Amino acid sequence: MITLIKNALASIDQKQYAKYDFVIKDGKILKILPHGSLLPDADKVIDASGQLLAPGFSNAHTHLPMSMFRGAGEDLSLENWLNDTMYPLEDRLYSEAVYLSSLISIIEMVKSGTTSIIDMYYFCADIFRAVKESGIRAILSRSVVGDKEQASVRIKESEELREMCLGEPLISFGNSLHAEYSCPFETIEQVTGIAAENGEPLIIHLSETKNENDGCRSRYNGLSPTQVFMKAGADKTKLIAAHGVWLDDTDMELLRGKTVVACPQSNLKLGSGIADVPRMLEHGINVALGTDGAASNNNLDMLLETRFLTLLSKRTDPLRMKGATALKIARAGGTKAMGVNAGRLEEGAEADLILIDISSERYQPLLNLDSHIVYSSRSDDVTMTMVAGNILMSERRILFADEKEIRARFDECARNIYQGE
Amino acid sequence: MITLIKNALASIDQKQYAKYDFVIKDGKILKILPHGSLLPDADKVIDASGQLLAPGFSNAHTHLPMSMFRGAGEDLSLENWLNDTMYPLEDRLYSEAVYLSSLISIIEMVKSGTTSIIDMYYFCADIFRAVKESGIRAILSRSVVGDKEQASVRIKESEELREMCLGEPLISFGNSLHAEYSCPFETIEQVTGIAAENGEPLIIHLSETKNENDGCRSRYNGLSPTQVFMKAGADKTKLIAAHGVWLDDTDMELLRGKTVVACPQSNLKLGSGIADVPRMLEHGINVALGTDGAASNNNLDMLLETRFLTLLSKRTDPLRMKGATALKIARAGGTKAMGVNAGRLEEGAEADLILIDISSERYQPLLNLDSHIVYSSRSDDVTMTMVAGNILMSERRILFADEKEIRARFDECARNIYQGE
Numbered sequence: 001m002i003t004l005i006k007n008a009l010a011s012i013d014q015k016q017y018a019k020y021d022f023v024i025k026d027g028k029i030l031k032i033l034p035h036g037s038l039l040p041d042a043d044k045v046i047d048a049s050g051q052l053l054a055p056g057f058s059n060a061h062t063h064l065p066m067s068m069f070r071g072a073g074e075d076l077s078l079e080n081w082l083n084d085t086m087y088p089l090e091d092r093l094y095s096e097a098v099y100l101s102s103l104i105s106i107i108e109m110v111k112s113g114t115t116s117i118i119d120m121y122y123f124c125a126d127i128f129r130a131v132k133e134s135g136i137r138a139i140l141s142r143s144v145v146g147d148k149e150q151a152s153v154r155i156k157e158s159e160e161l162r163e164m165c166l167g168e169p170l171i172s173f174g175n176s177l178h179a180e181y182s183c184p185f186e187t188i189e190q191v192t193g194i195a196a197e198n199g200e201p202l203i204i205h206l207s208e209t210k211n212e213n214d215g216c217r218s219r220y221n222g223l224s225p226t227q228v229f230m231k232a233g234a235d236k237t238k239l240i241a242a243h244g245v246w247l248d249d250t251d252m253e254l255l256r257g258k259t260v261v262a263c264p265q266s267n268l269k270l271g272s273g274i275a276d277v278p279r280m281l282e283h284g285i286n287v288a289l290g291t292d293g294a295a296s297n298n299n300l301d302m303l304l305e306t307r308f309l310t311l312l313s314k315r316t317d318p319l320r321m322k323g324a325t326a327l328k329i330a331r332a333g334g335t336k337a338m339g340v341n342a343g344r345l346e347e348g349a350e351a352d353l354i355l356i357d358i359s360s361e362r363y364q365p366l367l368n369l370d371s372h373i374v375y376s377s378r379s380d381d382v383t384m385t386m387v388a389g390n391i392l393m394s395e396r397r398i399l400f401a402d403e404k405e406i407r408a409r410f411d412e413c414a415r416n417i418y419q420g421e
Numbered sequence: 422m423i424t425l426i427k428n429a430l431a432s433i434d435q436k437q438y439a440k441y442d443f444v445i446k447d448g449k450i451l452k453i454l455p456h457g458s459l460l461p462d463a464d465k466v467i468d469a470s471g472q473l474l475a476p477g478f479s480n481a482h483t484h485l486p487m488s489m490f491r492g493a494g495e496d497l498s499l500e501n502w503l504n505d506t507m508y509p510l511e512d513r514l515y516s517e518a519v520y521l522s523s524l525i526s527i528i529e530m531v532k533s534g535t536t537s538i539i540d541m542y543y544f545c546a547d548i549f550r551a552v553k554e555s556g557i558r559a560i561l562s563r564s565v566v567g568d569k570e571q572a573s574v575r576i577k578e579s580e581e582l583r584e585m586c587l588g589e590p591l592i593s594f595g596n597s598l599h600a601e602y603s604c605p606f607e608t609i610e611q612v613t614g615i616a617a618e619n620g621e622p623l624i625i626h627l628s629e630t631k632n633e634n635d636g637c638r639s640r641y642n643g644l645s646p647t648q649v650f651m652k653a654g655a656d657k658t659k660l661i662a663a664h665g666v667w668l669d670d671t672d673m674e675l676l677r678g679k680t681v682v683a684c685p686q687s688n689l690k691l692g693s694g695i696a697d698v699p700r701m702l703e704h705g706i707n708v709a710l711g712t713d714g715a716a717s718n719n720n721l722d723m724l725l726e727t728r729f730l731t732l733l734s735k736r737t738d739p740l741r742m743k744g745a746t747a748l749k750i751a752r753a754g755g756t757k758a759m760g761v762n763a764g765r766l767e768e769g770a771e772a773d774l775i776l777i778d779i780s781s782e783r784y785q786p787l788l789n790l791d792s793h794i795v796y797s798s799r800s801d802d803v804t805m806t807m808v809a810g811n812i813l814m815s816e817r818r819i820l821f822a823d824e825k826e827i828r829a830r831f832d833e834c835a836r837n838i839y840q841g842e
Contacts (some may be wrong), residue, residue: 021724049757067782070797071789075743107781264478269796298796299783304725308732311689316498318692322496361488361529362720364828368492375690375719376491380801407785414786 001025001041003389008037008355008368010046012345014324015373017369023353027169027388032347038357045385049353052369055297055343056115056352058334059322061242061290062101063121063262064130065093068410068417069295072221078209078270085418086295089417097121097413099298102130102188103406105300107398110136112301112379113353115387116335118240118261118290120203122160131171134400138159139240139338140165141176141203144183144191151187155194159344170388172338174201179208179215189234190298198238200254201337204229206241208262209272226251234258242290244280245273252283259286259337262329264293264308265299278320279327288333289326303379306330308375323374345370355384422447422464424769424810428456429776430790433766435745438721438790443474445772448590448809453768467805471588472778473790476764477536477757477806482663482711484542485523486514489831489838490509490716499630499677501661507716512785512836518834519544523551526721526822526829528695531557533800534746536808537756537763539661539682539711541597541624543575544581545582552592555821556718556811558773560661561586562597562624565604565612572608574613591809593759595661596620600629601637601646609653616658620759625650627662627681632692634667647672663711663759665701666694673704678759680707683750685729686720687713695733698750699741711745724800727751744795776805 003024010020012032012051019035023042033039080381109117116137121127124142131138139308142158144151158175166174175195178184184193206224207213216225223231226247229239239258245267247255262275281288288310291300306326313321332343340349358369362376385393392400424445431441433453438457444463453461475683495505519542530538537558542548546561552559563579568822579596585596596616598604604612616623628634628646644652647668651661661678664686676731683696701708710730712721727747734742753764756773763771780791783797806814812823 067785070786074792075739076790077739081739104785106781111782151598253737257485266734269739270734271735271737271741273734292796298792301799311729313685314692315689315695316692318498318502319692320692358717361532361824362527363489364525364831364838365491366832367835367839369496371492371495371719376715378799378801380724380799403782407782409783411787418786418788 001048001389002040003044004039004042005046005048005053006052008053010053010345011370012257016305017052020053027136027346027351029345029349032345046343049273050357050359051355051383052358053191053345053354054354054373055119055331055345055382056387057113057171057330057355058116058239058332058336058338058343059109059286059290059300060118060259060337061263061292062105062117062119063293064105064119064127065098065106065123066101066293066295067108068093068097068414071297078272079211081270081296092417093123095123095126097417099130100406100410100413102127103134103401104173104410105312106130106136106403107403107406108300108417110134110392110398111382111396113382113385114300114302115339115354115385116338118174118203118337122157124157125164125312128161128164128171133170135170135387137170137340137387137393138152139172139174139201139203141174143176144179144187145178147184148186151183151190155191159317162307163392171286176201178204179205180228181212184421185228185232192229192232192234192237195238196233199253200238201240202234202237203240204242206244207246207251208243208267211247212223213288224248224251226254230254241273242268242292243272245275247280249283252280252285256284260335262309263290263292264312265305266296270296277313278310286333286336286374288330288332288337299343299380303373303377303399307374324372326374327370351389354382354387357381357383422808423461424465424467425460425463426467426469429474430473432791432816435704438473441474444629445810445827448771448772448774450766450821452673453766468814469776471777472804474766475775475777475794476752476766477775477808478534478751479534479537479680479709479753479759480530480711480721480723481539481661481680481709481715481758482684482720483526483538483540484714485526485540485650486519486542486544487714487716488529489514489518489522489835491719493716496776499693500632502691502717513838516544516546516547517554518552518838519547521827521831521834522546523823524555525831526556526660526715527551527555528822528824528827529721530814531806531819532803532817533556533724534775534803534806535721535723536761536775536806537761538687539595539624539755539758543578545578546585549582549592550586553589556591556808556813557809558591558761560622562593564597564599565608566599567608568605571609572604576612578810579690595624596837597624600626600633601649602633606649606653609650613653613658618652618696622661623655623658624661625663627665628687629664630668630670631667645669645672645723646726647675651675660790662689663713664696668701670696670704673701673706677705678707679755680709682709682711683730684713685733686726687717691717698730698734707754707757708750709758710751712795722800723751724794724798725793731744744792747795748791762779774807776801778802778804
C-alpha cells in the first residue's frame with residue numbers, strides 16, 4: 001500500500017517551509033521529495049495544495065472515558081473535585097458508557113490532530129475496544145490503587161490488559177500506579193517491580209499539587225513523591241510521570257532521562273500551579289505534553305495545550321521557551337516515551353501525520369508558519385489526520401465511526417449516569 | 422426594521438439555559454420571550470435551533486493594523502520586540518496597508534464573536550474607514566507620545582479623529598496617551614486635561630512590565646505609573662488602562678471605578694507577567710478583557726482570551742475566579758467602559774449578539790453550557806455575529822467585505838512592507 005501526499009508545505013530538518021511530496025509505504029514515511037520529483041505508482045494520492053503537512057500530536061497523559069464528566073465539577077480544588085464529584089460519578093460508570101465516552105474523546109482528539117495517546121484508567125477492555133476501532137496509536141494502562149488485597153485485583157486486570165495488547169500493531173501496554181498518595185509503599189514497590197522486570201512503561205501521577213508533596217514528606221520522613229518512587233525502584237523503569245508541577249531540582253535530577261508529561265490547562269484549572277518545563281529540559285528530562293482528562297481541562301486539543309505550554313513558560317521571560325520547542329515537545333515527547341519513531345518528518349519515521357489548512361486570516365501574513373501554528377491556529381484548521389499511514393479523519397469527517405450514531409448512544413449513557421436513580 | 426431570532430438556547434438572569442425567541446428592533450433587544458410565544462411580524466427571521474444565543478465579546482484593548490506584523494517578532498522581550506522589530510516595521514506602514522490590516526483584524530474578530538472594540542494606534546483615518554465599513558462597534562483613539570512639539574502634531578490628528586466620529590452611531594472617540602514611559606509629564610497633563618474637560622475616555626498602557634514600573638519610580642521620586650497619571654488628573658477622566666500587570670494595592674485603590682483591560686495572552690508572550698484580576702475586582706475596578714494587537718498575541722480570539730483569563734486566575738486557587746465571572750468580564754467589561762448598554766441579554770440592551778453552534782463533541786455532555794463555552798468551545802463554533810441588530814457574519818461568511826479580495830490586497834501590502842527596499 002503506497003499513499004502519496006503531494007504538494008504539501010513542510011519544514012524538513014528545521015529548514016524554511018517548502019513544497020514536498022511524501023511517499024508513505026507500510027505505515028511509514030518512505031521518501032520525502034521536493035515537489036515535482038518523479039514519484040512511484042500509488043494506491044492513493046492526496047492533493048495537499050495550500051496545506052501544511054506536520055507530525056501529529058502525541059497526547060501523553062489522558063483518561064479517555066472522562067469526557068462523560070466534562071463540565072460536571074467546576075470551580076473546585078483537586079481534592080474536592082476528585083472526592084465530591086469525580087469519584088461519586090465514576091461509581092455510576094458502566095461498560096457501554098466507558099466505550100462511548102472513549103470514542104467521543106478520540107473523535108475530539110483526532111479532529112484536532114492527535115495521532116497517539118497514553119491513557120491511564122480502568123474499564124480497560126472497553127477503552128481498548130474504542131482505541132482499536134479508531135486506529136489511533138496508544139499505550140493503555142490500568143491504574144492500580146489501594147492496599148495489597150485491593151491492588152491484587154487491579155494488577156490482575158492490568159495483566160488481562162497486557163494480554164489484550166499482545167500482537168497489536170498500534171496499541172501497547174503500560175503498568176500504572178495512580179499516585180503516591182493513593183497507594184501504600186508495598187503496592188508501589190510491587191507494580192514498580194513488575195514494570196522494571198518486564199521492561200515496560202510505568203505510568204504515574206507525580207507531584208501534581210503542593211498538598212500531595214507536603215503529605216508525602218510527612219508520610220515518608222521528608223522524602224518527595226519522586227524520591228519515594230525511586231526508592232521503590234522506578235529508576236529501573238520506563239517512567240512516564242504526569243504533571244510534575246511541584247518537582248524541585250533534586251527530583252528533576254532523579255528524573256533525568258525519564259518522561260514528565262506537562263498538563264498545563266488541567267493544572268491551572270484545578271489550581272495546582274504551573275510546571276517549570278524549561279527547568280525540566282535543563283535537567284535532561286524527556287518532557288511530553290498531555291491534556292489530562294476532559295473533566296479537568298475541559299478540552300482535548302493539543303494545539304491549544306501547546307499554546308498554553310509556550311505562553312506559560314514565557315510568562316517571566318519570553319526567551320525561556322521558543323514556540324518551536326513547545327511544538328517538538330507536543331509532537332515527539334509522547335512518542336519518545338512510547339518508544340515509537342514518530343513526531344518528526346523524516347524518512348523511516350511512522351506516518352503519524354496531519355494536514356493543516358492555512359488559508360484563513362489567522363495565518364496572515366504567511367511569514368512565520370510555526371509561529372502561526374503555535375499562537376494563532378485553531379484545531380478546526382486540521383483537515384486530515386493519519387496514523388501509521390491510515391487516514392482516520394479527512395475534511396473534518398471521522399472515518400472510523402458514525403459520529404451521529406455514537407453521539408446518540410453517548411447521550412443515552414449520559415442520561416443514565418446523570419439522571420439515573 | 423424588526424428581526425426575530427427564534428428558538429435559541431439562552432440563559433437569562435443567570436438562570437438555566439432554556440429556549441427563547443428574541444425580538445430585535447432599531448438595533449436593540451425589544452423583547453425576550455419564552456419560545457413559542459406570539460411574535461410580531463418581522464422583516465427577517467433567524468432560526469437558531471440547536472444554537473446558543475449569547476452577548477458578543479467586547480475586545481477592550483487592541484491595535485487593529487498590527488495583524489500586518491503577526492509572527493514578525495517572536496521570542497523577544499517587550500523592549501526588544503518594540504524597538505528592534507515593531508518600530509522599524511511601523512516605519513514602513515502606509516495608508517492602504519493600515520486599512521487592509523485593520524479589515525483583516527476585524528474579519529478575524531467578527532468571525533470569533535467580537536462585537537465591539539477599543540483601539541489605540543495612528544493612521545486613524547484608515548482605521549476609521551475599515552471600522553465604519555465593517556459595522557463593528559468601536560472607540561478609536563490616536564495614541565499621543567513625545568514632547569510638547571511632537572505631541573501637538575499628534576493631538577491635532579486626535580482632534581481630526583474626533584471630528585470624524587461626530588454623529589457616528591457606532592464609532593466614538595477616545596483620547597489616548599501611549600504610556601508614562603513614552604510621554605513627558607507635560608504631555609500627560611495636557612492630554613489628560615483634554616479628556617477630563619470633554620468627559621471623554623482616556624486610553625493608556627499602564628504598568629505592563631516591571632521595567633516600566635521601576636523606571637517610573639526612579640523618574641518620579643517613587644511614584645508608580647498610576648500615581649503619575651492620577652497626579653496629572655486622570656482621576657477626573659473616564660480612564661481605560663490596558664494591562665495593569667504590575668499594579669499594587671495602592672494603585673488598584675486609585676483605580677476604583679476606572680477600567681483596567683487585562684490582556685493575558687499578550688502579557689505571557691512578551692514575558693510581562695500575569696495580572697491579578699481577582700484582586701482588581703475586589704478593589705472595585707471595572708475589569709475588561711483585550712487581545713492586544715495581533716503582533717503580540719498572535720490571535721484576536723476573545724473566546725480563547727476568556728479561557729486564559731479564567732485559567733490563569735485559578736492557577737493557585739480554583740475558587741479565585743469562576744468561568745461565569747470571566748465571561749461577564751469578556752462581554753460587559755468593555756461595553757461598560759464604552760458607556761454602552763450591551764454585553765448582556767436583557768430587554769433594552771443593544772443587540773450585539775452571537776450564535777454558537779453546540780453540536781460538536783466538545784459540548785458533550787450538554788450539562789453545563791457556560792463551562793463548555795469557557796473551557797471547551799472554539800471560536801469556529803460562532804455561526805452569526807450581530808452588531809446593533811445588523812448581521813456582520815452569518816454561517817462563517819463575512820457580509821461586509823469580499824474576503825478573497827481583501828486577502829489578495831493585504832498580501833500585496835505585506836510584500837511591499839517585508840520585501841520592499
